[in-house]
Amino acid sequence: MPKPMQMRLWLFVHSNSSPIPRILKRSFSNHVESTVNNNHAPDKKKKKNKEDPRVVKWNKAIAYHMRLGHLARAQQLFDQMPRTTVSSYNTMLSGYVSNSHFALAISLFSRMPSRDIISYNTMLHCHVRSGHLPTARHLFDEMPVKDEVSYNTMISAYARHGLLHQAKELFHQAPVRNNISWNGLLAAYIHSGRFELAKQLFESKPNWDVISWNSMIRGYVQQKQIYEAQKLFDNMPDRDNVSWNTIISGFAQSGDMTEARRLFDIMPVEKDVFTWTAVVSGYAKNGNVEEARGMFEKMPHKNVVSWNAIIAAYMQNRRFNEARKLFDQMPCRDQVTWNTMLSAYGNAGMIEEAREMFYEMPSRDTVSWSAMLAAYSQVGLSEEVLYMFREMFRRGTKANYSSYACALSTCADMATLNYGTQLHTQLFKVSYGMGCFVGNVLLTFYFKCGSMDDAQKVFDEMLEKDTASWNTMISGYARHGFGLKAWEVFDLMKQTQIKPDDITLVGVLSASSHAGLVDKGISLFYTMEQVYDITPKPAHYTCMIDLLGRAGRLKEAQSLVKEMPFEPEPTTWGALLGASRVHREPEIGIWAAKKIFELEPNNTGMYVLLSNLYASYGKWSDVLKTRVLMGGRGARKVPGFSWIEIKNKVHVFSVGDSAHPDKQRIYHFLEELDLKMKKAGYVSATEMVLHDVEEEEKVHMLRYHSERLAVAFGILNVPSGRPIRIIKNLRVCEDCHNAIKYIAKIENRLIILRDSNRFHHFSGGSCSCGDYW
Template structure:
């Protein structure tokens, strides 16, 4: 057979590897043995290599076994096949049978062991040294340096470095790049720099490796200088620098460098686009993001799955959710990253129901969620306070083994805490093998939301004892717990430690917690002094909190100040009118109440309507005060009549101050009895099985009279009633509430 025929078959075999066509390779194999009496060894070696690259070990070994006179290349080909495939024992057996070995044989053995056993790789390397320096090549040293780098074995890397110098390989760029990379990845940037400087002739790969090392250590100033001093830069250099700037939070500089890269007319890849889009998202720079998108459309990366996912993420972060949807829907192919980007984007923009739907669509599409995806959809269920759906995802986490991931466990701890099942939240927390700051914060926040102040503080102190650092969210939880339990001094102490010990600059939420702390405890003058010393004015929540307490304690002077401040901040906020009206109504000053109502009408303002809802058999039933639209209204109102009669016998006294209308007491009692949460509770008593708690959600804070009435209802019916209002959870049981009547 002529060598030209062999070359022809070799070219066809190479094509089979490129297109990953197993069937065509077998057909060629069959054709070769049918048409050629004795195929050349060169051709058979190529056939072994082809089967090896296609992962067909059986056929590779079969061709080798049929060879009349295998040469060293034949042995190395079959050895290499077992080494990719991770067949270590077979690889070692072939190596032991080899009549002779060269450097390729030794390097294949080292590479094969590298993915399984660093010890055996080092043993093989040491055997090579004993055989003599002729066996050592730059590939050997490069392989060993990559191995040392991947396993974080700097001492091994230093030994390899000594051998590199001893055998005269220090001037090779192919060895120098992994040497620099090894030192930088194992945390020795000064050694990396020294190794870099000692290489006489450097190419752009070497410069890029050093640049990556500097950026990995966050040495932005040095990286920037190094980048601009590079005489030769390629697309990788620019992309590396843009990525490094983005990862270190220098998003504006990353975008500016991207613009300069465009002016240099350098080729960009998916990593370039991904990094600059991340920078745009980090800055909420929607216009710049759109410009990058427009440029991408004109490139070959417009249908790239990595770039598409980055675009979805950028638009979501810039709160352009409809643009994100458009990009997502147009993506021809989606992977778990794409789906997760859309899901997380919905969740972060308040579209929790859409996030859950995306997760379901993702499963229909056959894409398996990872821990981040599952954690994100559970977080969306937590925001919806949908424990039923969340519990289903909990089951999925158990079935798939994803519960072992801390992202999923943390999301579930948060879910149960937000849904009012604090016992389940704590049980999951206790079952976690590893806990981080997020785990502790989730549980602290859950107990705080439940009003269990002393448990919250104990958890917080345990967290500190474990050496974990609380963040600003942790402090919001523990400060709010102090405010709801009236622990003023403890709250002040924690607030000071947050600033002085943990160096956390307070945000509005922290200040609102402190205003709440003073206000709820009746220390209204101290609350006013605290506000006057704040570096900025309170937000609407802060003023409304103070005003609400002024109503409770009947402080007209500070109440007026808080109401006027709230009106100045938000002229169309009805809270100032409502709460100030409450103060006047409590004092019987109906004339002032009428003036305030007229002021609201003149401004075209209406009080936000209170509503409550309860879920039953996958249907949400919504109620407003005096609502008779529910198909079961007759039964509901009949149930309320019976309850009211039993409550009065037990000693219930209606709180007339909760009604802001100048009407007869009998009419006030009727109005109180038909508040939205009572209608929802009555519905629950009728339809929710006795062994299950009744779960009600309300959009506003529960009024004092309904809070008192629900305690009586829980005692009379012997039912657990969980009410989640705008401020917190209330678990009513046996005539008491978990908040201790302090909310």
């Protein structure tokens, strides 16, 4: 049995497809011969000694300038060299890569007269660092010879991207494994969310080095198990500065700044820029900008990253002017600086400022484009999102999963399943396997579009699933009213190594509520702390109130609200309000509505809910009062009216506030409406407004009429009672198609007509409204 090293070289020599230059091939060949004959591995030291000392001297000088980032000087030296060897090229190559000049590295690599394994490994590292894993893999596959460095480079690259499957595959394929390979595998488990497996691996091998201990601490931090992380930190055999930085940033990220600060003050190793920056960003995340600023001032050596952290601190806490001042003062800005500003403006909905940043920034990377996409998406500019997404490709920026995520979620919002599916296909072309992130994006998309089958298919095909994948499935099914299915997924999840988190339980509780699984839901809620070690949060209470409310147990829901250990959120009150409307408990509903207005005086949606609540009891004067309170804040086309037009007939949902200040506008609308209504044989709209309180009965009748149409299409009476409804393969006439869309808008539902056929696409057929063609 040949030794692994010899085996690899043998493979290389006998490979006909090897792209390696002939000269190099010959020298390799000789080398192999001698190695095989002598039956021992090549001696690296001997090889090093062969290098011309003058060349070594030049190389050292080049490397020195590269380390300092003096690229031009390094280049000059390289050009002046009396004799260049592969090692000089390699020095240049690795200098370019460590200075992130990937294009220069690629160009140099292509011009090299000969290449050795180090050139190939450096190039591999180059592609990995620039984030082009498919290119790296391609090179890896084509490499004439691979050693453990090549394998390790790929393993840890896959690990960092959460691609456990690929990392594991190469780990097992690797002919030789060292500590770095094992650490790579460990990192792969951690980054793909398979922390239980990471723990098992870590426990099974006793001789781990400090790097793996640090990875495990980081893993616990990522799992939000900070006290476990601390236990590990306390027990580890020796701690270096990275260990300290990891645990400090762990406490900082988990919001425990007291402990983070205590560790910071007692740490026995020297604090570096990582330590300081972790603390600055920790204070920022806690909203303590002053303290963050104080630490920033004290920081002995600031770099761009620390500047970025302080700018993010101000931006995250909405202190835009101060952030802007710092931004202007900064000694030098990098891509992240610009992106930080851009994305923070985007998050705040300050679209103009975001746009300004985007167009002013010297260069744009994927994050910049993604942030801009997110900014547009946030303010609902769906068309802009898709335009920018295409523009991004046109400008040659590679889209990543974030950009796809944004585009896909916009597709979901616009209910453009076709374009989204197209993106799905595209994603497959560019991707290097179904990682968690891409899978989760697709799951979200298909659920948003209501294509449960497609979502399930993606889920089944996913090689790696993390907590988010399971959560998306559970809450996806829950949202669409498939409570049993959601429970099924939850039961499956419990059989895996992945632990449910608080979001999982929110999904399961809401599934229970929509499927009427009241007892299951209640028992989960009261045992979640013991079984899953998760303390109920406001969202869990909201689910419970929704669950009890839907089941008609309003009194219990009411007392649970009172028992809550924290102030109920507007959505909690909303759940109670909705239930009280369905189960005719106006007192509770009004109580809830009042609470909502205290919390959110401008919540127009709640005004509408309240006025609907009154309307369903025939309390028309209260409807009116509520509408008056709403003022001009209603999002309707004409304030005070909800109406749809179906086949030239106007259906009025409600006519409310004749007391609305914008009388001119209302009367103008009424004139138009009048004509249409009279033509359709209905009572005049003007009449209704003038006698609105008395005539509301008639309005109610009209509402009922139009609702009947809606029921025919299956739009109302959605089993889940939730605002998403998918109608597949509907044969519908043009007018009704529009009407359905309009109902969706009025009723604040997302209705998706999937694969529906419009009137003109057919010859011979009939629509549910009675029309035929």
